[in-house]
Amino acid sequence: MSTNYWLLKSEPTAFSIEDLKNAPKKTSCWDGVRNYQARNFLRDSIKKGDKVFFYHSNAEPSGIAGTAEVVKEGYPDHTAFEPDDQHFDAKSDAKNPTWYMIDIKYEETFPRVLSLEELKHVPALTDMVLLQKGSRLSVQPVTKKQWEAICKLAQK
DNA sequence: GCCAACGTTGGC
DNA sequence: GCCAACGTTGGC
Numbered sequence: 001m002s003t004n005y006w007l008l009k010s011e012p013t014a015f016s017i018e019d020l021k022n023a024p025k026k027t028s029c030w031d032g033v034r035n036y037q038a039r040n041f042l043r044d045s046i047k048k049g050d051k052v053f054f055y056h057s058n059a060e061p062s063g064i065a066g067t068a069e070v071v072k073e074g075y076p077d078h079t080a081f082e083p084d085d086q087h088f089d090a091k092s093d094a095k096n097p098t099w100y101m102i103d104i105k106y107e108e109t110f111p112r113v114l115s116l117e118e119l120k121h122v123p124a125l126t127d128m129v130l131l132q133k134g135s136r137l138s139v140q141p142v143t144k145k146q147w148e149a150i151c152k153l154a155q156k
Numbered sequence: 157g158c159c160a161a162c163g164t165t166g167g168c
Numbered sequence: 169g170c171c172a173a174c175g176t177t178g179g180c
Contacts (some may be wrong), residue, residue, distance in 0.1 A: 009177095009178090011177095011178085035163075036163090037163095057177080057178055057179085058177085058178055058179080062178075062179070062180095116179075133161085134160080134161045134162060135161095135162095136161075136162060136163085136176085136177050136178070138177085
């Protein structure tokens, strides 16, 4: 099975790539996704061994900060069942979970953040989901071609 | 902090 | 099933 590529958004004030790097085993669950389209990717499409870009949103600047690898495929997001959790969802049922999460492991931090502004000017990336007008998906697919173009750009 | 764009909710 | 109102995302 071939590797697929993804982009995960996070506000660095909530959880940054540095937080992932400093986590035990450099691994963390990716919880709190409460959007059905993003949930479907987490539950159905993202596989162990897939690669992800770690995107910092609402940041200075917003952009791709580095990469990580999927180490655990979709499983129920338990934070949905915890009333004290910020991501609690009273309507979800532990016996038939609505929300899913994955585990990712830190791979690398790019020498510099590839800002949204910079990415917009890369011809190979014009079709990227991230760059579409009004795109808010916090879990989104990335093509191999886009992945390679971005990794190459990061090393410049 | 503003606000455009999108997603969700709920009345009908 | 429509759609207005509301809530959220996320760039700026």
